[in-house]
Amino acid sequence: MPDLEPVDPTTNAHLRGRFAPTHSEITVEGLEVEGTLPEGLVGAYLRNGPNPKFTPLGSYTFPMEGDAMVHGTWIEADGTIRYRNRWVRSKGMAAEERAGKALFGGLMTPAFVDPSLLGNDPDPGWPFKLDPFINVVRHAGRHLALTESAPGYEITSDLDTIGRFDFDGRVKGMCAHPRIDPVTGDMVLFTYDVEAPFLSWMTIGANGDLTRGPTVIDGVDEGYMVHDCVITERYLVLTLAPVVFDLDAMMTGGDVLAWKPDLGTRIACIPRDGSPVQWVHTDPFFVWHFGNGFDLGDDVVMDFSWWSSFSLGPDPDKRGAFARATLHPSAGTAEIEHVEDVPGEFGRIDDRRTGREHRYVTVSRKSPRGGDLVPGEFDQLARYDMATGECKAYDSDLVFGEVVFAPRQGGTDELDGFYVTYGTDRAAESSWLVIWDAASFPADPVAKVRMPQRIPNGLHGNWLPAEG
Structure with missing residues (x-):
C-alpha cells in the first residue's frame, strides 16, 4: 500500500475546535463551583473519547477511531472536587509512542504496520489499531475502557x-455498550466480526466471572456493524440494520461499511436462558443508540434514536427521529412509532431501570440556534416522558454530548437525581462539569464545576456512585 500522509487537522472538523485533542495529562484538586453543589451527590463521572496522541495517518473518521482518553471528576462527601485525565495506553499506542509518530492508518486508509514494530504481544486487529475509546464502565470492581x-x-x-482484558484469551471481542442488569448484576455483551462467526454474545456475572462464554448467534451470514443493544428480563435484543462490511471496497479505497437497504432491518430477540433466537423483520432503518428496552407481556418495547439510513459523512437526505418500537418476537413483526420527528442521540435513562419499564429518557440534540455545530455536538438536552408523550428541553450556552443520570443517595424515583455531563463554550476555550436537578428540569443547571483544562468532545461515560 502507498505511504500515508498525515491528516491536516485544519481540514478535519473532528480534529480542531472543540474536538481538538488535548496532550496534557493532569491531576487537579479543589475545583471551583459556580452555583450550589447538590447535597447527596457523591461519586465519580468518567467519560471516554477519542484523543489522538499523534497526527493521524491517511484519514480520521469520527466516531470510529482515535486513542482513548478518559476524563474523570470526583465529588467527595465533604464537597471537594478533583479532576484527572489519562490516556488508555493500549499496545498499539505504546508502539506509536516508541516510534514517536503514528504507525497505523485510519479506518478508511488501513496501513499494514510492520509487526516487528508492535512488540511480542500486539493487540488483535492488525492492520487496525485497538482503540478502547468509546465507553468506560465499572463492573464487579473492574473499570473497563471499551470499544x-x-x-x-x-x-x-x-x-x-x-492492561488488555480478555479473560486470558477466552474472549476475542467485546462491545462498546454492554448492559448491566440491576437485579441480577449480570453484564450482557455481544461482539461482531467480519468473518464467521459473525455475531456472538456472552455474560459476565455479578462476581466478574465469565458465566456464559462467547455464544454464536445463528442466522447471521455476513458481518454487520451493531453498535448498541438492549436487554430485558428475558432477552438480549440486537438490531441488525443493513450496514455490512465490504472488505473488497476497503482494499480498493472504498467505504468499509456499506448501506444495503434491500436487506431490511432484522432484530434478534435472544433469550438470556439460551433458548433459540427469535427474529423480527422490519423495513430498513439504522440505530446508533438505545435508551432502554423492557418486556411488556409477550412483547418487547425499545426506545431509541431512529435514522432513515446510515452514513459517516454528510447526507442531506438522512432523517432522524426519537422512536419507540414494539416487537412481537413470536410473530416476527414490529411496529415503530415516531414519538417526535426531531433527530437526537445518546438516549439515557436512570440505569437502575435497565431492562425494566422506565418513564423518562433524555436525548442530546441541536437547538434551533445550533446550526454551526459539528456532527457529534449538541446544545439542547431533551427529556421525554414516555407515559404522557411530553417533551421538555433546555437550550444551553455550552456544547456537550451524552448526558447521564446520577441518582441522589437513597433516592429511588427516576427524577430524584441529577443530569451530568461535560460542556464546552462555543469558543472552545473552557469546559465545565454541568449538573441539572432532574426534578426541576428544564430549569438552569444548579451547578457548574470549572474544569482545569478544556475537555475535548468525546463519547460515552457513566456516573459511578461512591461505593461503601
Missing part, C-alpha cells in the same frame, strides 16, 4: 492503565 468487537482495557479507579 467495538475487540477486547477491552482494564484501568484503575484513578484511570491508570492495567
Whole structure:
C-alpha cells in the first residue's frame, strides 16, 4: 500500500475546535463551583473519547477511531472536587509512542504496520489499531475502557492503565455498550466480526466471572456493524440494520461499511436462558443508540434514536427521529412509532431501570440556534416522558454530548437525581462539569464545576456512585 500522509487537522472538523485533542495529562484538586453543589451527590463521572496522541495517518473518521482518553471528576462527601485525565495506553499506542509518530492508518486508509514494530504481544486487529475509546464502565470492581468487537482495557479507579482484558484469551471481542442488569448484576455483551462467526454474545456475572462464554448467534451470514443493544428480563435484543462490511471496497479505497437497504432491518430477540433466537423483520432503518428496552407481556418495547439510513459523512437526505418500537418476537413483526420527528442521540435513562419499564429518557440534540455545530455536538438536552408523550428541553450556552443520570443517595424515583455531563463554550476555550436537578428540569443547571483544562468532545461515560 502507498505511504500515508498525515491528516491536516485544519481540514478535519473532528480534529480542531472543540474536538481538538488535548496532550496534557493532569491531576487537579479543589475545583471551583459556580452555583450550589447538590447535597447527596457523591461519586465519580468518567467519560471516554477519542484523543489522538499523534497526527493521524491517511484519514480520521469520527466516531470510529482515535486513542482513548478518559476524563474523570470526583465529588467527595465533604464537597471537594478533583479532576484527572489519562490516556488508555493500549499496545498499539505504546508502539506509536516508541516510534514517536503514528504507525497505523485510519479506518478508511488501513496501513499494514510492520509487526516487528508492535512488540511480542500486539493487540488483535492488525492492520487496525485497538482503540478502547468509546465507553468506560465499572463492573464487579473492574473499570473497563471499551470499544467495538475487540477486547477491552482494564484501568484503575484513578484511570491508570492495567492492561488488555480478555479473560486470558477466552474472549476475542467485546462491545462498546454492554448492559448491566440491576437485579441480577449480570453484564450482557455481544461482539461482531467480519468473518464467521459473525455475531456472538456472552455474560459476565455479578462476581466478574465469565458465566456464559462467547455464544454464536445463528442466522447471521455476513458481518454487520451493531453498535448498541438492549436487554430485558428475558432477552438480549440486537438490531441488525443493513450496514455490512465490504472488505473488497476497503482494499480498493472504498467505504468499509456499506448501506444495503434491500436487506431490511432484522432484530434478534435472544433469550438470556439460551433458548433459540427469535427474529423480527422490519423495513430498513439504522440505530446508533438505545435508551432502554423492557418486556411488556409477550412483547418487547425499545426506545431509541431512529435514522432513515446510515452514513459517516454528510447526507442531506438522512432523517432522524426519537422512536419507540414494539416487537412481537413470536410473530416476527414490529411496529415503530415516531414519538417526535426531531433527530437526537445518546438516549439515557436512570440505569437502575435497565431492562425494566422506565418513564423518562433524555436525548442530546441541536437547538434551533445550533446550526454551526459539528456532527457529534449538541446544545439542547431533551427529556421525554414516555407515559404522557411530553417533551421538555433546555437550550444551553455550552456544547456537550451524552448526558447521564446520577441518582441522589437513597433516592429511588427516576427524577430524584441529577443530569451530568461535560460542556464546552462555543469558543472552545473552557469546559465545565454541568449538573441539572432532574426534578426541576428544564430549569438552569444548579451547578457548574470549572474544569482545569478544556475537555475535548468525546463519547460515552457513566456516573459511578461512591461505593461503601
